[in-house]
Amino acid sequence: MTHTASSSLSMSLPMPLAAGNLEAYIQTANRYPLLSEEKERELAERLRAHGDVDAARELVLSHLRLVISIARGYLGYGLAHADLIQEGNIGLMKAVKRFDPARGVRLVSFAMHWIKAEIHEYILKNWRLVKVATTKAQRKLFFNLRSLKAEYEGVDTLSVQQAEEVAQRLGVKAEEVVEMETRLTGRDLALEGSPDDGEEAFAPIDYLADARYEPVRMLENKAAAHLQQEGLYGALAGLDARSRRIVEARWLAEGEAATLHELAAEFGVSAERIRQIETKALQKMRGLLAA
Template sequence: MTQNTVSLSPSPQSMALAISNPGSLGTIDAYIAAVNQMPMLTAEQETALALRYREREDLDAARDLVLSHLRLVVAVARQYLGYGLPHADLIQEGNVGLMKAVKRFDPSRGVRLVSFAIHWIKAEIHEYVIRNWRMVKVATTKAQRKLFFNLRSMKQSGDTLTPDEIEHISHALNVREQDVREMEMRMTGREMALDGRDDEDDYAPSAWLSDEGAEEPTQVLERRARDELQSTGITRALDVLDPRSRRIIEARWLPEGDSATLQELANEFGVSAERIRQIESRALGKMRGELAQAA
């Protein structure tokens, strides 16, 4: 079989770096502009490259498959900007999913890579959103995750769901109506100031919350244990980390200002953003173990 060659521009070396490092081309806009210049593959070119990788483990062929589909990751990642997470990090996670898809892609099944890869890309981005979204345990079951990623688009307005809308969404997603109500409450809840503002006529929560001094002894002990864990437990957990891991955790999770992105830390340590993500994941695992022992 004659192998088709694929000419890609910009240079493969610079774009290969961009796979794991969206900021390597400058701003995120520059990265997006660069990947949109990558030519699309024909079905014959895609099949030839996929066979070269599967049969001969040709990494150059795998790279060309990934580079030609980076624009797909950008398009998918854009759909998740409403969760308040950095665009570059969303793209980075999507690129991981794309590379996993290329590794598992079988051209003999008669499916184009774009159709196969989109599921892997979304899966990686979903996991990233779930791990990092500010609502604790917002979606821990399969039904809750399905609602988390579909409820916004299925709501016909910004108002509270009506009983008919709840029933429709419940049937469409094959989940319980109770799950729909609960997820809507989690996603539409807003923060409220404890003392309110001076110009507000309404009572603030501090006016009607129960007196903390009226707690039962068991509640007092539980609160003290929780406060101890929050004040000293985190410090002890950080102490088990090496300096680089501690710097990454503090910059990502305990910043004094805005949290650092994977790319910013990658530039600081001279490694890829994917390497920073791996270090962060392992460090969080160590801290959870230390906090579990402290509890």
């Protein structure tokens, strides 16, 4: 397949979108006929030899039902089925681009790896609780823990011995099994309430105090502001009259600050001289405030 045909494949396939009516999408996908081995080989050879996008499209459409079936197996992670299908479709298109019928393997078997890999990446990036599945072993734990727990019938939480057994089978630490189980069985709690909640309902945010208005904090802030104000006036008192006037006009005026030229005209000196006096006065004030 040429590079141009390969890079434009995903943009050239007018497929039904799972993001709309999911049931309608599934019905449409199931209407696309399955391909015989001979037809599949013919389409794949056309795609590889000539970059035939129509052949690629037919290969993808005939395997949409496979993506739907695989995506259904990942519904327990709290993500929308439609989103999982869309990600799986990306994996399917990647598989079609790389499929070589000369290897003697049907596309359905070859595509399963790419579809699952794309769905796995999507779940790990978007699932609200998982942040630890970074190594290959941890990813294996994440995607296999639920099925392994099912072997222990009637068990909601693994015992220490059971966690050690699962850890040994998956090549991870028992502590990682316990942590992942906690994440998988946990549930998100909305900080803010729903608009549909009644007036008497309280969300967690209603129980959180605003530290800014805590009485001790307010007194401390008021005292700090008072000390800062006293320090500022003390530093101003340490300046000569002209320097104090320049600093007040430039930095403490309630309205618009005076310009260097306005103060230069007031004192009969150059604007540069006013700037020098201002700089020296501010340096002196910093020293007095730091003392």
